[in-house]
Amino acid sequence: MIDTIFYFLFTICYVVLFLLSIKLIRKSTLSFYMFFLPLVIAGLIYDNMIIAIGAFIGEGPVLTFLSMFRFWLHALFTPTLILFAYGVAKHSNIQWAKKTVVKICFVVSTIALISYEVIKTMSQRMEIIHEYGIVRYTLSGSSGPPIMVIIVALILLLVGISLFRHTRWSIMAIGVAIMIVGSAIPFSIPSTAVINLFELIFIFSLYLTHRYLLKREL
Known part of the structure; x- marks a missing residue:
């Protein structure tokens, strides 16, 4: 029951972050690369919400159908954080980010990871x-x-x-770093929500970075 409450709280936190990110986008002078952060947050809202209500829906075709979108949103949206990272590097005037070959590498990496995740999602079955x-x-x-996730994080x-x-x-x-270390350490506590907490901290740090870059531009 406590985990259910945590996932509901995570959902609310992501909704707030999504709205704040959209607010930054609307007044942003930065490029469209920054749009990929709220896109990923939207997927996390859905992911945490479905996990939170799973016990109320119960095992069966309805939860199977809703869960299928969790995996597809993860496959299609999460790799685009690479493009967000490129936008951060570009708008920070980091020298290596100004090279065309670097931009191509970031775009190709994103497409490759999306393709990999789509193939993996299509080839695996779901387990309760x-x-x-x-x-x-x-x-x-x-x-x-x-x-x-490892490649995106690195x-x-x-x-x-x-x-x-x-x-x-x-x-x-x-x-x-918090997300990488938190995901790598096995916690012997009766909860599945710990990893999601590290993920929330991680996404919040990206939002703060977007806000910081916008303030530098204004």
């Missing part, structure tokens, strides 16, 4: 999990951080470190 009062579906064989960490070296803004690098 009951734990700590939560009822949710997961893809078969999925354990530990997915390859796509790219964001690289940009976060470059941002710190160039502007002394450390929040992005710290947020990414």
Whole structure:
């Protein structure tokens, strides 16, 4: 029951972050690359909401259908954080981000990871999990951080470190590091919500970074 409350709270937090991100976008002088953050947040709103209400819906075709969109939103949206990271590097005037080949690498990496996730999602079946009062579906064989998440996190960490070296803004690098370390450490506590808390901190650090860059532009 406590995990259910946590997931509802995560959903509310992401809704607030989504609205704040859209507000930044509307008055932003930055490029469209920054739009990918609220896009990912929208997927996280749906993800946490479906996990929160899973126990109320119960195992069956309805939850299966709703859960299917969780996996597709994750496959299509999460890799676009690479493009957000490129936007951060570009608007921070980091020298290596000005090279055309770097832009191409970021775009190609995003497309490649989306394609990989789509193929993986199509090839795996869903399995039901009951734990700590939560009822949710997961893809078969999925354990530990997915390859796509690891690659995205490492790219964001690289940009976060470059941002710190160039502007002394450390929040992005710290947020990414917290998520990486938090995901890697096995916690022996009766909850599935810990990883999602690290994820929330991570996304919040990206929002703060977007806000910081906008203030520098104004």
